[in-house]
Amino acid sequence: MKPPRQSFISQVFDLVSSKETLEISNLKSFKDQRLSTAISSNSDVILEDVTKYYFQDGNLVYALQGCSLEIHSGELFSLLGPSGTGKTTLLGLVAGFEHPDMGVVKVGQDKIVEPGPDRAIVFQSPTLFPWLSGVDNVAEALRFTGLGRLERRKIAVEQLSEVGLADAAARRPHKMSGGMQQRVGIARALVMQPRVLIMDEPFAALDSYVRQEMQELIVKIWLRHKITTLFVTHSIEEALLISSRIGIMSGGKVTEIFEIPSKYPRDPTTNSFNNLRREIGRYIEAGVRAERNK
Ligand SMILES: Nc1ncnc2c1ncn2[C@@H]1O[C@H](COP(=O)(O)OP(=O)(O)OP(=O)(O)O)[C@@H](O)[C@H]1O
Numbered sequence: 533m534k535p536p537r538q539s540f541i542s543q544v545f546d547l548v549s550s551k552e553t554l555e556i557s558n559l560k561s562f563k564d565q566r567l568s569t570a571i572s573s574n575s576d577v578i579l580e581d582v583t584k585y586y587f588q589d590g591n592l593v594y595a596l597q598g599c600s601l602e603i604h605s606g607e608l609f610s611l612l613g614p615s616g617t618g619k620t621t622l623l624g625l626v627a628g629f630e631h632p633d634m635g636v637v638k639v640g641q642d643k644i645v646e647p648g649p650d651r652a653i654v655f656q657s658p659t660l661f662p663w664l665s666g667v668d669n670v671a672e673a674l675r676f677t678g679l680g681r682l683e684r685r686k687i688a689v690e691q692l693s694e695v696g697l698a699d700a701a702a703r704r705p706h707k708m709s710g711g712m713q714q715r716v717g718i719a720r721a722l723v724m725q726p727r728v729l730i731m732d733e734p735f736a737a738l739d740s741y742v743r744q745e746m747q748e749l750i751v752k753i754w755l756r757h758k759i760t761t762l763f764v765t766h767s768i769e770e771a772l773l774i775s776s777r778i779g780i781m782s783g784g785k786v787t788e789i790f791e792i793p794s795k796y797p798r799d800p801t802t803n804s805f806n807n808l809r810r811e812i813g814r815y816i817e818a819g820v821r822a823e824r825n826k
């Protein structure tokens with residue numbers, strides 16, 4: 533266990549105070565050059581020609597089919613795509629819950645064979661232990677680190693402060709709102725100092741105001757720590773607000789990648805933002821039509 537990162541408290545939220553707005557006019561689509569299976573030295577997550585299938589009622593269902601993807605070290609990569617295109621399956625393979633039927637999934641140079649503390653996961657439902665306080669839920673993630681109980685709780689409190697929950701650390705989940713619970717879930721993932729943070733529609737169940745707060749939080753944390761993040765969402769706007777790159781999934785593979793200019797915070801009211809939102813929407817719809825006509 534590495535020592536905790538430098539004090540989380542009070543340093544976090546000043547990084548995105550810039551008034552710069554997103555300029556998407558220089559958006560580049562990287563379809564051809566970025567979908568190659570060539571392995572870059574700075575990739576944290578690599579899928580090489582991965583196929584994963586299931587049997588449903590005696591029928592073979594392909595969740596992923598020849599899917600290749602590289603997620604670079606320190607980027608916030610979002611996956612967008614219609615239901616059933618394999619987003620959660622892809623996350624499950626990276627998490628190590630699932631295994632590919634063909635192809636290889638790696639973290640860095642290492643083939644993934646099982647879940648590990650180098651990959652932390654945040655689901656749509658925070659799945660906290662209801663009998664533990666917020667701080668103990670987070671401290672629990674450090675149980676097998678060799679740290680003593682007091683040290684674990686101290687680190688957990690710092691981590692909860694980073695996600696804006698210092699005052700509510702002692703509450704149990706049933707005394708917290710959905711947004712607060714999800715903050716605990718994020719703190720629990722971050723406290724492990726993972727190499728890769730995996731998030732499957734983490735804000736889908738939250739109301740729009742809380743969701744916006746959580747999007748801002750994730751950007752602030754990511755700007756500070758630059759943890760390689762793999763984020764799944766159904767919201768084009770959400771992906772555009774937070775991501776370095778956005779991968780579009782269709783038919784069990786990533787069919788297009790959009791690189792988003794790096795300036796934050798992003799302004800969803802600008803023409804450039806809305807043009808890109810429409811462009812991505814049209815791309816996804818075209819994928820749906822193509823799949824239907826197969
Ligand atoms: N454990 C499983 N057993 C059988 N079929 C599965 C299993 N997991 C996924 N599938 C099938 O694989 C396909 C891809 O599912 P997956 O959950 O990865 O899609 P998704 O893109 O995450 O969808 P959503 O946006 O609805 O969450 C679907 O057809 C799904 O029914």
Ligand SMILES: [Mg+2]
Nearest residue numbers: 619620621732
């Ligand atoms: Mg899913």
